[in-house]
Amino acid sequence: MEVSDLPFVNASLNALSGSLLLAGYVCIRRGHKTAHARLMIAAFFVSTIFLGCYLTYHYLAGHKSYEGEGLSRTIYFLILISHIILAALVVPMVLRTVYLAWKQRWEVHRWWGRLTFPVWMYVSVTGVIVYNMLY
Ligand code: HEM
Numbered sequence: 310m311e312v313s314d315l316p317f318v319n320a321s322l323n324a325l326s327g328s329l330l331l332a333g334y335v336c337i338r339r340g341h342k343t344a345h346a347r348l349m350i351a352a353f354f355v356s357t358i359f360l361g362c363y364l365t366y367h368y369l370a371g372h373k374s375y376e377g378e379g380l381s382r383t384i385y386f387l388i389l390i391s392h393i394i395l396a397a398l399v400v401p402m403v404l405r406t407v408y409l410a411w412k413q414r415w416e417v418h419r420w421w422g423r424l425t426f427p428v429w430m431y432v433s434v435t436g437v438i439v440y441n442m443l444y
Contacts, residue, residue: 315366320440322359326352327433334426346410353407375443385442392435399428 310318333348375385402425409418 312366312369315362315370316440316444319359319363319366320437322355322362323433323436323440326355326359327430327437329355330426330429330433334430337422349407349410353403356403373443377442381442385439388435388442389439392432392439395428396432396436399425399432402428 329348329352333345333352336342336348337345375382375389377385402421406418406421406425409415409421
């Protein structure tokens, strides 16, 4: 495997964790607590691997610039900036939500979960969009 293969691996891991996250949310809305827990732990696990690959890629390959011009460039940067800010924010939010589940503090877990879920989903979806616009 080459360093140049990593963006595709990263985008795939990101899409996988987004799908697990969505499935985990659908499960809890339908009352399937065990399936929810398993899918959320799987999403967390895949996201952790993704983060490792992502940081490795940027350490080895450096930076790639967007080549589009005009409106698409503006849209690209709006998505990228919101993606970066929320990606940094979502890490402690996910840790907090999982910690609360581990401690079985369900009332607070629900509160954080309802906040963490849409932010995590946004970060995941915009990650795929940024990848598609860049490569
Ligand atoms: C960051 C990952 C997670 C997110 C975003 C998340 C999100 C949520 C949300 C949004 C709800 C409330 C659903 C609703 O009623 O609207 C919820 C409930 C719940 N979650 Fe999670 N969850 C996560 C991880 C986990 C984990 C790791 C476990 C178990 C080990 C877990 C167990 C539960 C349970 C049992 C409930 C139901 C609580 C109750 O009795 O009301 N969750 N979660």
